[in-house]
Amino acid sequence: MRFTPTAEKLMPDLTPREELMLLARTLWREGYNDHIAGHITYRQSDDTFLCTPWYLLWSELRAEDIIRIDLDGTVLEGDWPAPLGIPLHLELHKRRQDVVVAMHNHPRYGTIWADAGRVPPCYDQSSAQGGGDLVLVDEYAGAVNNADVARAAVEAMGDADLALLANHGVFVLGRSIRAVHQRAVALEQRCRNAWKVEAIGGGHPLTGPPAELFRQSDGTKFIGFWEAMVRLELRADPSLLDAGR
16 A cells, blocks of 8 residues: 655554554564564453564564454454463553553663663653653563563552563553554663763753653654654555555
């Protein structure tokens, strides 16, 4: 499918499965690419969840690969199994009705800070663009395919929007696909830029009213960014939206 953007329409209309597939593929380009690790859930109006499947790279996903699961993790639709770490999402969604989309992966720089057990300073506006509160869940008790471990991580996260899971990776939450895309991109930029700033001796983190303004964002204010990344993916493979249309 080929699409030409206009000022009034920046990307084609997408189904929920296409949104989720494109979120995974665009985040792969941003460094969320730890092989077959990682999973995303997308709450639907009937309280089932679209989910990225186990076994497939995010870079090879197509809309028809997306599965639908219930709150127990049972696959209701689709040809692939649910990811092993899906208990993290199930425990989160049981406790947080405000969360529509949840994404977990092990990006390079976010995982470095999680391994160090430190929350990186935010040094620039691109690193702050997604808004929300970032916390460190600083105890690693095992893989999140264990429901008890997953539950403990979710409880430790509280009401935060983003988390570094010590010795593990990151967890990014939002009310929409757009919000999680923006927050995930900004989080990895924050972690990467903080690493480099500290490597040259440190800098001056964002503080005061500007920092608070960014923090209060719901991740949806940078209109045009998500759309541009969708178009990039569709230019790379114009057939991505062909199935079932």
